[in-house]
Amino acid sequence: MDDQNKNMILATALSFLVILGWFLLFPPEEPPAPAEQPVAEIGGDPATADVAAAPPAPDATATLPVESRDVALSAASRVQIRTDEVTGSISLTGGRIDDLSLVDYHETLDPDSDIVRLLSPVGAPGAYYTLYGWAPGGALGFEDVPGANTEWQIESGTELTPTSPVTLVWDNGNGLVFRRAMSIDDKFMLSVTQSVENSTGSDVRLAPYGIVARHGEPDTVNFFILHEGVVRMSDGELQEIEYGDMEDLDVNAAEAAQVEIIDVAENGWVGFTDKYWMTTLAPAPGQSFRSVAKFVPSANIYQTETRLPTQTVAAGATTEVQTFLFAGAKEWEAIKGYEENLGILGFVDSIDWGWFFFLTKPIFWLLHELNLIIGNMGWSIILLTLIIKAALLPLAWKSYASMAKMKELQPEMEKLKERAGDDRQKMQQEMMQLYKKEKVNPAAGCLPIIMQIPIFFSLYKVIFVTIELRHAPWLGWIRDLSAPDPSSILNLFGLLPYAPPEAGSIFAIVSLGILPIILGISMWMQQKLNPAPTDPTQAMIFAWMPWVFMFMLGSFASGLVLYWIANNTITFVQQYFIMRSHGYKPDIFGNMVSGLRKKSAKKDT
Numbered sequence: 001m002d003d004q005n006k007n008m009i010l011a012t013a014l015s016f017l018v019i020l021g022w023f024l025l026f027p028p029e030e031p032p033a034p035a036e037q038p039v040a041e042i043g044g045d046p047a048t049a050d051v052a053a054a055p056p057a058p059d060a061t062a063t064l065p066v067e068s069r070d071v072a073l074s075a076a077s078r079v080q081i082r083t084d085e086v087t088g089s090i091s092l093t094g095g096r097i098d099d100l101s102l103v104d105y106h107e108t109l110d111p112d113s114d115i116v117r118l119l120s121p122v123g124a125p126g127a128y129y130t131l132y133g134w135a136p137g138g139a140l141g142f143e144d145v146p147g148a149n150t151e152w153q154i155e156s157g158t159e160l161t162p163t164s165p166v167t168l169v170w171d172n173g174n175g176l177v178f179r180r181a182m183s184i185d186d187k188f189m190l191s192v193t194q195s196v197e198n199s200t201g202s203d204v205r206l207a208p209y210g211i212v213a214r215h216g217e218p219d220t221v222n223f224f225i226l227h228e229g230v231v232r233m234s235d236g237e238l239q240e241i242e243y244g245d246m247e248d249l250d251v252n253a254a255e256a257a258q259v260e261i262i263d264v265a266e267n268g269w270v271g272f273t274d275k276y277w278m279t280t281l282a283p284a285p286g287q288s289f290r291s292v293a294k295f296v297p298s299a300n301i302y303q304t305e306t307r308l309p310t311q312t313v314a315a316g317a318t319t320e321v322q323t324f325l326f327a328g329a330k331e332w333e334a335i336k337g338y339e340e341n342l343g344i345l346g347f348v349d350s351i352d353w354g355w356f357f358f359l360t361k362p363i364f365w366l367l368h369e370l371n372l373i374i375g376n377m378g379w380s381i382i383l384l385t386l387i388i389k390a391a392l393l394p395l396a397w398k399s400y401a402s403m404a405k406m407k408e409l410q411p412e413m414e415k416l417k418e419r420a421g422d423d424r425q426k427m428q429q430e431m432m433q434l435y436k437k438e439k440v441n442p443a444a445g446c447l448p449i450i451m452q453i454p455i456f457f458s459l460y461k462v463i464f465v466t467i468e469l470r471h472a473p474w475l476g477w478i479r480d481l482s483a484p485d486p487s488s489i490l491n492l493f494g495l496l497p498y499a500p501p502e503a504g505s506i507f508a509i510v511s512l513g514i515l516p517i518i519l520g521i522s523m524w525m526q527q528k529l530n531p532a533p534t535d536p537t538q539a540m541i542f543a544w545m546p547w548v549f550m551f552m553l554g555s556f557a558s559g560l561v562l563y564w565i566a567n568n569t570i571t572f573v574q575q576y577f578i579m580r581s582h583g584y585k586p587d588i589f590g591n592m593v594s595g596l597r598k599k600s601a602k603k604d605t
Contacts, residue, residue, distance in 0.1 A: 072123035073099060079166055080159040085187055086328060090160065091121060094148045095168050095180055097190070098122065098129030100327055102277070109471055109479055118277055118327060127215040128272075130279065130325055132180060132194055137205030137310050145206060146170050146178050155179065162186045175200030188328025189338055195320035198313040207310040208321045210281045212271050214302045217243045221275050226352060226465060230293045230304055231278070232270035233346040234262045240352075246295040246302055257296045257303075264291050267345035270304045271326070276467040278350055281306045282324040285343035329467050332368060352465045359458035364466055371468070377481050378474025381559055385566040389574065392451055396574055406440060452567070463559040474562065478515070481559035485513030512554050515561045520550030522568035529575045 076093035081100065088100035100119040107113045119128050134145040146152070150170055157166035165183040172178070177197040184190045194208050220228040220243070230241040241249075241260070249258035262268075264283075270291045271280030283289045283306050292305035306323065313319045324342065328334075330351055339347040353360040366387065370380040389396070412434060420427035434440075463469050469482040477487050488511040523546035553561055 069120055069124035072121040072127075075121075075123065079154060079157070079168075081184065082159055082161050083184060083186060086184075087115075088119065090166070090168075090182070092152045092154070092168070094131055094150055095146070095152045096121070096129045096131050096148075097182075097325065097327070098127075102329055105276075105329060106471075116277065116329075118279065122215070126218060127213070128218070128279070129213055130281070130327070131211045131213065132192055132209070132323075133211075134178070134194070134196065134206045134208055135307075135310075137207060138203075140204055140206060144172050144174060144176060146172075152180070160184055176204065187331075187334045187337075188326055189342070190325040190327065191322060192325055193320055193322045195318055196313055197318045198315055201315050203315060204313050205310055206313070208308045208323075210283075210306045210323050210325070212279050212281060212304045214272060216300050217302070218274070223464075225354065225461060226275055228274055229272065230270070230302075231273040231280075231350055232262070232268065232291050232293070232304070233349065234264045234268045234291055235266060236346060238346060238349050241293055243302060246293060247297070249293065249295060255294070256298060257294050259295075260293045262291045264289050267343070269324075269326075269344055269347065269350075270306060272302070272304060273330070273350060273352070275465065276330055276470060277328065278326060278330050280326040280350065282326065282342075282344050282347075283308060284322045284324070285345065287321075331467055332364065352461075354458075354461045354465075356454055356458045356461065359454055360461050363455075363458050364462045364468075367462065368468060376474065377469060377472040377559065378478065378562060381481070381563050382566045385563055386570060388455060389567065389570045393574065395451065396571075397578055409434065409440065456564070459563055460556075460560050463557045463563075469557070469559055472559075474558070478558050478562075481562070482557050484555050485515040485558050485561065487513040487515075489513070489517070512551070515558055515565065516550050516554030519553060519561055519565050519568070520546050522565050522572070523549055526568050526572045526575070529572065529579065 073089070076091040078089040078091055078099070081088045081090065081097075083103075085103055086100055087103055088097075090097050091099070098119050098121040100117075102116045102118060105116040107116060119130070120126055121129060131148060133147055133150075136142055136145050152168040152170050155167045155169040157164055160166045160182060162185055165181060167182070168180045170178045175198065177199070179195045179197070181193040181195070182190060192210070196204075196206065198204055218228075222228075227240045227242070229243045230239075230246065232239050239262075247258065249260045251257075252259040265288055267285050268289065268291055269280050269282035270293070271278060273280075281304065288309060290305075290307040292303070292307060294303040294305065295301070296303065308321055308323075311319050311321075324338075324344065326335075326338065326347075332348070332351060335350060336348050338344050349357075353364075363384070367377075367380055367384050370383050371377050374380050374383065413431065416427055416430045416434065420430065463482060470480070472481045473479045474481055478485065527542065527546060553564065
């Protein structure tokens with residue numbers, strides 16, 4: 001490779017190291033714990049237009065938070081939710097779905113640790129819930145429609161399960177009877193059908209809506225490659241809004257909030273996403289609505305809303321509207337199933353595939369399919385690496401053949417360097433003549449590296465954001481491929497009775513586990529097959545690179561380090577046999593001894 005190509009590779013590698021080093025040594029500050037916030041009320045001006053009226057802004061003077069989640073749960077009568085995947089309850093006050101935990105997901109690897117809690121009631125720390133209702137239109141007032149504190153009654157059903165739906169009812173005493181029929185499948189999707197029966201003797205106008213409300217900014221991972229906050233699809237256009245950016249939305253004086261509204265013609269959904277969990281509202285496909293992202297500064301409440309068109313209910317008639325609520329884990333198979341079976345357009349894009357979505361999606365699909373066959377994500381990653389390397393083999397063959405030829409030309413290049421001395425221009429000219437004579441392309445060796453960069457980042461994204469890798473074991477001590485290698489050289493990999501350093505500490509960076517050490521060795525062995533740079537500075541940097549990467553990648557997810565080890569090993573085997581097929585017999589350990597002798601000779605002189 002000529003100096004220009006070497007500089008390009010060097011710049012890429014150093015930039016990567018700088019970025020990694022910055023985020024390891026100066027991680028983003030943890031957001032402050034959200035303060036307890038008052039109850040969000042629903043209210044506002046009556047609707048007179050053909051589109052949904054705005055639900056009212058939260059009332060900052062409402063009831064103060066209680067001391068604990070248990071007390072908040074006991075403050076209202078409840079209907080239990082029980083499935084194999086979720087457990088929780090629905091508050092009859094407001095008909096809120098505000099208590100939901102995920103049965104199959106624990107906070108830590110300890111099977112006795114708490115299961116993941118998704119939704120919490122108003123008054124509890126980190127209140128997070130969904131609320132449905134009707135905004136009044138025409139002559140109706142807010143006292144005529146159900147709101148946040150309406151006391152619902154159970155009309156049918158005793159608990160919400162996949163085989164037993166529940167219907168709540170509320171009679172306003174003035175001729176309107178409201179019902180809310182809810183059902184749940186065996187995963188994470190609820191169907192909510194709101195209806196109103198009009199026996200007032202005259203037409204009434206009102207507009208259905210759904211709300212997901214979150215009190216205070218939640219504790220997030222806060223990592224630059226991951227989106228957490230509002231996620232929504234509007235007729236095929238995906239939008240993501242970070243929590244901090246919601247505070248910069250346009251001010252809407254009528255709603256006493258900062259709001260962004262998108263009119264959706266046929267298909268859309270909106271909600272909040274965390275790294276692995278999501279709560280999303282999705283009107284029935286074909287239904288127009290207004291998709292709303294809202295921040296209420298007076299109460300520090302974040303909201304997403306679906307405002308459906310205002311409806312006219314004739315005297316003696318009944319109208320109803322169905323919406324879906326996803327509340328659970330972002331399992332690819334489940335979400336894809338809802339997209340295909342319920343027609344929720346683009347729902348699989350609620351998973352944060354990133355800029356390289358054209359790579360992350362097929363890579364994850366292949367990894368998922370391999371895991372279904374093998375039953376182990378670690379071995380699936382290794383097999384995935386083998387498949388990727390096989391697909392790139394034609395390109396790699398040309399590249400490694402060129403490297404083999406370059407390796408053969410090393411003695412000639414050393415002679416050119418001696419003859420040229422300090423005349424770099426003369427050396428470059430003679431090197432180009434040598435390349436031309438021997439029919440060698442010095443840039444060919446860059447192609448595998450260039451191809452590996454987007455694949456590496458795409459797999460990093462897949463391992464970091466997909467829940468299928470969370471707490472996924474490989475073998476032995478690797479019990480979570482989404483977490484760093486837990487072993488440590490400081491306690492001789494568990495032989496000494498000392499706990500390894502805490503993750504994120506400076507000692508964790510230098511402690512090194514078994515996988516990072518294997519990574520460094522695999523990078524060093526692969527490097528020994530490549531021709532050394534003629535420039536001493538570049539040669540020194542390339543010589544140190546495997547060991548620098550060993551430390552830098554040591555704190556990355558085990559699954560990613562495992563991929564890199566597998567990639568290096570397969571690359572080494574491919575390159576070794578390709579070089580031998582071209583008549584060059586690499587001597588890895590001979591190169592190492594020769595290099596040490598050269599260093600020793602330089603010291604003696």
